[in-house]
Amino acid sequence: xxEVEQNSGPLSVPEGAIASLNxxxxxRGSQSFFWYRQYSGKxxxxxxxxxxxxxxxxxxxxxQLNKASQYVSLLIRDSQPSDSATYLCAYPAGSSNTGKLIFxxxxxxxxxx
Amino acid sequence: xxxVSQDPRHKITKRGQNVTFRCDPISEHNRLYWYRQTLGQxxxxxxxxxxxxxxxxxxxxxxxxxAERPKGSFSxxxxxxxxxxxxxxxxxxxxxxxxxxxxxxxGNGTRLTVT
Numbered sequence: 373x374x375e376v377e378q379n380s381g382p383l384s385v386p387e388g389a390i391a392s393l394n395x396x397x398x399x400r401g402s403q404s405f406f407w408y409r410q411y412s413g414k415x416x417x418x419x420x421x422x423x424x425x426x427x428x429x430x431x432x433x434x435x436q437l438n439k440a441s442q443y444v445s446l447l448i449r450d451s452q453p454s455d456s457a458t459y460l461c462a463y464p465a466g467s468s469n470t471g472k473l474i475f476x477x478x479x480x481x482x483x484x485x
Numbered sequence: 486x487x488x489v490s491q492d493p494r495h496k497i498t499k500r501g502q503n504v505t506f507r508c509d510p511i512s513e514h515n516r517l518y519w520y521r522q523t524l525g526q527x528x529x530x531x532x533x534x535x536x537x538x539x540x541x542x543x544x545x546x547x548x549x550x551x552a553e554r555p556k557g558s559f560s561x562x563x564x565x566x567x568x569x570x571x572x573x574x575x576x577x578x579x580x581x582x583x584x585x586x587x588x589x590x591x592g593n594g595t596r597l598t599v600t
Contacts, residue, residue, distance in 0.1 A: 376527075380525070404586030406589075417591070421588055423586070462589075471586065472541070475529075
């Protein structure tokens with residue numbers, strides 16, 4: 373089992389719809405999760421951090437964490453064409469104290485006008 | 486906060502040549518990371534510095550790769566005798582040392598093409 377699993381997509385949604393991106397992880401002890409957005413040819417940009425079970429909202433973005441199911445998701449409301457990018461899920465490697473993050477392969481989102 | 490800076494942005498080199506990349510982290514961040522990313526994959530960890538000490542290296546980092554952070558500020562990543570398989574985006578990131586788990590802040594990356 374990979375440490376972080378994401379559906380590579382592409383996930384295609386119409387403009388204005390809700391995009392739902394999902395991530396499962398293997399380390400039950402992980403306490404922190406991060407969502408990054410990466411435009412084609414650019415570097416990853418942090419968009420959300422979540423540290424506890426439940427939902428965390430920031431503007432059009434909501435991160436949801438379910439530690440019992442080892443599942444984290446990102447909802448994007450009122451999707452815009454500018455949201456078209458690859459979304460990476462990441463969490464700290466559990467066995468070390470380095471703070472290094474383990475990344476999924478990313479889900480490509482396409483928002484169609 | 487000027488962000489993480491990487492230089493050069495692009496590098497094209499011939500197989501067998503040596504290349505060196507530079508990273509300047511966010512000034513108050515004591516942790517610095519190098520990652521490599523290929524098309525369609527997430528970033529893969531290469532190595533980590535806490536201040537000037539290199540504390541972890543991935544098994545991905547062959548003997549041809551070496552990284553330094555001589556004064557605990559900027560870092561360099563050198564690849565000797567480059568191979569076509571080294572073609573990738575090399576990403577540098579930095580973070581604060583916190584107990585909770587701190588996000589990484591990435592630079593714009595150096596895209597390496599080995600011909």
